Amino acid sequence: MALSTAHIRIARPTDNIDALLPFYRDGLGFETLGSFANHEGFDGVMLGHPSAGYHLEFTKCRGHEVGRAPTQDHLLIFYLPEQAAHADAVQRMERAGFAPVPSYNPYWDRVGKTFEDPDGYRVVLAQMAPPHLSA
Template sequence: MITARSHLRIARPSRDLTRAEAFWVQGLGMSALFRGDSDGTAGTHDLLMVGLADASWHLELTSGGTRPVEPRPTEEDLLVVYLDAPVPDELVARLQEHGGKRVQSPNPYWNTWGVTVEDPDGYRLVLSTRAWSNS
């Protein structure tokens, strides 16, 4: 049964795991939790898992392998991080230095309450100034 403590994995294809790692690890400040290379057998692929060691979630990025999948993000595919503080300019600059591109969101809410940055594969990261509230 799913609980509030259940671990969450967000899996996405990537064109280039080296560029993705630069964005998520050097840019955002996550850790590379696991790396694996395809051995060429059916169903295998290169793999990078990034996140924070003590978090109950992580991001899995896959590339290449015997059946590569091209990323197909839309402008509404968002990963939102609630900072509960202003978004530091140096963080946005670091994300851009590591392959990110600052963009405007089609949803004015995210432009008011955060900063949106596309990762090297076109998926969007929103750094929200708000605090998470489930009410």
């Protein structure tokens, strides 16, 4: 199936791209892969890891407000099964000034740490194998 090898872009709007950059670049260690300004009224930035099969895009439509995350259960989950890699990722977030928050779903507190970005969207750093690898 073609989608099994597709690269995925996860895009979402924001009211302040600059406020998100410390969270995703400094905290999570993403790189800026590209950006654009005033593309038909939109500004944006793509963040990720060059070798990963995904990247994140944050966009701002000039003159339009989107507000914060609609719930505390809007999550991006990164599976980090190796204890050292998980500890390093959590410490990187904390060194960048981001403290873990209690997860809306207590399951995520048992298997990892949850962090909230400036827009209220949450990222879970889970110390476990991805579901397709844990059978």
